[in-house]
Amino acid sequence: MLHPARLGAGQKLALTANRLLDGVIVWRDAAGAWWSAFDRAALLDADEAEAALAGVDAQKDGVVGVYKVAVTPGAPPVPATMRERIRAFGPTV
């Protein structure tokens, strides 16, 4: 499932998915490995993200539902929307 990610000023993109075996949310690093920690995510420009997405072999990587997420830069960077912040850092309750 692809989710459109609108990029605001200075924002980057990260690739995310769920791990096939246990559904855990994962983030793709610059080398193409998937990690459950958001801070491992590669932050990409739009073109880089598109190319990275096209290169993902979800079955080989053991992930499901790969899509792009807008990330607001900062120290540390965080996903731009509440939904993706909850995915990255867990439920707020």
Place this chain on the structure above:
Amino acid sequence: MNAPIGHYQYDAVDRDFLASRIEEFADQVGRRLSGALTEDEFKPFRLMNGLYLQLHAYMLRIAIPYGTLDSRQMRMLAEIARVHDRDYGHFTTRQNIQFNWIKLEETPEILRKLASVDMHAIQTSGNCIRNVTSDQFAGAAADELLDPRIHAEILRQWSTLHPEFTFLPRKFKIAISGSPQDRVAARFHDIGLVTRPGADGKPLFRIFVGGGLGRTPFVGKEIFDSVPEEDLLMTLEAIIRVYNAHGRRDNIYKARIKVLVEALGIEAYRAAVLAELAQMDRAHYRLTPEMVGAIRARFASPVLDAPADAAARLEADRRRDAAFDRWVHANTHPHRAPGFIAVTVSLKPTGGSPGDATSAQMDRLADLADSHSFGELRITHMQNIVLAHVRQDRLFALWSELREIGLGTPNVSRIGDIIACPGLDYCALANARSIPIARKLSARFGDVALQEEIGVLRVNISGCINACGHHHAGHIGLLGVDKRGEEFFQITLGGRSDEKAAIGEILGPALREDETVDAIARIVDRYLSLRDMGESFLDTLSRLGDAPFKEAAYEAA
């Protein structure tokens, strides 16, 4: 074992079916993990077994037919919470339970554990007939004309893997009440059944069709008012056939039966059903007294013997302890048998997450069901738990034990008894978080004396327009909306799900999340200042309209 109190006793046929179904699913899981099945191919299979891929992980929704569990089943749910999830489960408005952190590879093992206590997750998803819900006071309520669990079980067996109704235009929900009083939100279901007395003493079914919430809420319309038991299955079959033939499949948002009923009009829909009935073989579909009796025989009945002074002892306990008296006032319901009382255990502790229970609480509830209510528990569509057959002289002991596990809150049907969907914290569809605002509201009104003073006031919260928190039906409803990445809440007033079912009306523009609890508090304050003696919130709203409440809600916004 002997037949369980309160629900149908499985036999070898039921168990063999479940076993083969689980092995089929285990094979599908294996093929998914090996890559033989793509996610698109696998998704319909997992959904047919109640397994969703949610925001954080796989979510497993387990069916609790007509909301009734026995203590061994509750203990198994506790084990699943402890071993396979994060030590808690979430009871839903469909009288089911959801686990939010399930691993795909463990799902066949979980289903085997469930099957070992005669449970499953079949038809808890997909465009089929879902779990049939029923009155939480079934078999106990003094106003009951028939025990709706018997008919709910008949409908469960009729609808499970029904070859015609496995791929309906959209999901289909049925609720049944054995009493003229609607405690099941019948008018907000695809089909709602409410019982009324017949002239010959035999109960008849009133059938409501096309009710529902979501983005296009409708109150169900009465299609028939006097269906005898023997024609129940035939009539339901005809109603759903008409829907299956004419319901829209081109637009998911217009695919529910409510849209078809609204488009045709109830008269035309009724005419279509009558035409279908006219060409059906009545004898084939007839639900005979023998068939009903055979199902009834698979339910054990509790032996309701209480000491003659049970009621007097309860009264003495109430006089002795004001906190207990307050809890009895809010959390109990009259029982048909002298010396007994039905108890609603609130899963809404002050400041807590509505409908959640830890594995320890589930285990303890199972123990309390064994010691106080014939080993039987019911999940309510208000996300609470009912122990239906409690001796009045033992009620104080039960309350004391419930308090020890944090489940003694005296707030049933009060403002603290909030119904809320999982919201954006867990749900992939949500726009806003439901649980945090439910917790804040609950904490704001944590004073149980204030809740008692306010009286009956139902608050329902949904995190999106799909309305799993039934916000349209709340006396006060909150709908979470997303405005440019920020959570806002739209307030509705005047919803209700009883015999006078109504859809709440929007009060005004949505408020920011951090303004919403204060706005609700001002609405409640305004109600307290305006109400006549003994007047409920809904009656005050009806008398005065929403203007004073709108003024209160927005005065400081």
